[in-house]
Amino acid sequence: MKGKEWAVRNLPPLLVALICVALVVVIRSFQLPKTGERVTVGCVLLGKKDDRGWNESHYTGLSNACRAHDCGFVVREGVAESEAAVSAAVRELVGKGANVIFLTSFGYGACMDEIARQYPRVAFFGISGEGAAKNATTYFGRLYQTRYLAGIVAGAESKTGVLGYVAAMPIPETHRDINAYALGMRVANPRARLIVHFTGSWDDEAAERKSVIQLQQKGADVITYHEDKPYAVEEAEEWGLMSTGYDAVHEKYSDRFLTAAVYDWNVLYEKVLGDYLSGRTNFSNSYWLGLEEGAVALHPLSPLVSEKTALLVAQEKKRIENDSDVFSGVIYDNRGVLRCDNGERISDHELFTGMDWFAVGVVIYE
Numbered sequence: 001m002k003g004k005e006w007a008v009r010n011l012p013p014l015l016v017a018l019i020c021v022a023l024v025v026v027i028r029s030f031q032l033p034k035t036g037e038r039v040t041v042g043c044v045l046l047g048k049k050d051d052r053g054w055n056e057s058h059y060t061g062l063s064n065a066c067r068a069h070d071c072g073f074v075v076r077e078g079v080a081e082s083e084a085a086v087s088a089a090v091r092e093l094v095g096k097g098a099n100v101i102f103l104t105s106f107g108y109g110a111c112m113d114e115i116a117r118q119y120p121r122v123a124f125f126g127i128s129g130e131g132a133a134k135n136a137t138t139y140f141g142r143l144y145q146t147r148y149l150a151g152i153v154a155g156a157e158s159k160t161g162v163l164g165y166v167a168a169m170p171i172p173e174t175h176r177d178i179n180a181y182a183l184g185m186r187v188a189n190p191r192a193r194l195i196v197h198f199t200g201s202w203d204d205e206a207a208e209r210k211s212v213i214q215l216q217q218k219g220a221d222v223i224t225y226h227e228d229k230p231y232a233v234e235e236a237e238e239w240g241l242m243s244t245g246y247d248a249v250h251e252k253y254s255d256r257f258l259t260a261a262v263y264d265w266n267v268l269y270e271k272v273l274g275d276y277l278s279g280r281t282n283f284s285n286s287y288w289l290g291l292e293e294g295a296v297a298l299h300p301l302s303p304l305v306s307e308k309t310a311l312l313v314a315q316e317k318k319r320i321e322n323d324s325d326v327f328s329g330v331i332y333d334n335r336g337v338l339r340c341d342n343g344e345r346i347s348d349h350e351l352f353t354g355m356d357w358f359a360v361g362v363v364i365y366e
Contacts, residue, residue: 061265081107151184
């Protein structure tokens with residue numbers, strides 16, 4: 001009886017103590033910053049930090065966050081999407097004192113966990129959707145939300161009902177943006193078609209410009225893209241085609257540039273780095289911020305966009321922000337298979353890592 005009384009009296013404090021010890025072990029394994037310690041942030045880029053495209057957007061957003069938090073900042077540019085190249089880059093950044101490393105290209109995800117396990121006292125953040133290691137997780141913006149809105153604009157303004165999409169490669173990231181764009185296009189024009197051409201590269205100017213010409217020959221009068229640089233928009237401008245942009249807008253185009261689905265990497269990096277520095281990072285959860293947090297936005301509409309279309313965009317934006325999301329309700333793929341039904345919503349897991357199908361209205365250019 002005395003033993004039972006002892007257990008009742010002492011077990012709760014013992015459990016609390018064990019939990020506290022476990023938390024300390026976990027936190028130390030993640031190497032969260034100590035009070036007064038200046039953190040150095042490492043960044044791995046696929047291209048150049050001043051490429052006026054994807055890589056510059058990441059470099060600028062992360063460097064701004066580092067300045068705001070008085071962090072050191074070291075960068076490796078031009079790192080190929082191979083384990084050998086990424087390993088060498090990470091080794092160099094850790095050697096320069098990096099406590100936390102951001103891997104900013106999708107292809108780095110294939111080796112992120114393996115590399116993270118080699119450096120258990122360094123935190124890793126990647127945009128690939130991978131992140132099973134205890135010191136690694138994912139961050140990204142829900143750009144598909146504003147891709148959907150841009151698709152509404154493109155579908156409404158197209159005269160031919162045929163839109164063209166230049167994409168790098170068929171992976172879940174590009175699939176969900178293509179599908180969101182197509183769903184938006186069909187809200188404005190239920191008969192519209194979206195012709196997609198994959199180039200097989202994130203940065204191939206010749207292939208991307210050629211894709212625009214091929215898509216125009218198929219009847220496309222509005223062009224968009226999912227590549228590191230806006231070559232497709234530049235080519236569309238030369239041919240007098242309308243276009244919508246992606247990621248960021250660094251240049252001034254004609255009024256035929258209707259709008260763009262853009263990230264605000266300042267918001268994303270401020271949130272992710274701020275959480276890491278304050279010890280709030282939970283490596284079992286991913287960061288996926290959207291319209292509600294201000295991490296993605298729609299670039300101002302061209303004067304060519306009608307008031308009716310602008311009102312429809314505003315209406316759909318409000319619906320998304322009220323948690324209806326783009327990928328909810330009845331959705332069929334381009335083979336007639338029901339992918340989502342009334343009252344359903346496609347999970348974040350499928351959107352991030354499992355979307356291997358195309359929505360109704362999408363045609364893959366062969």
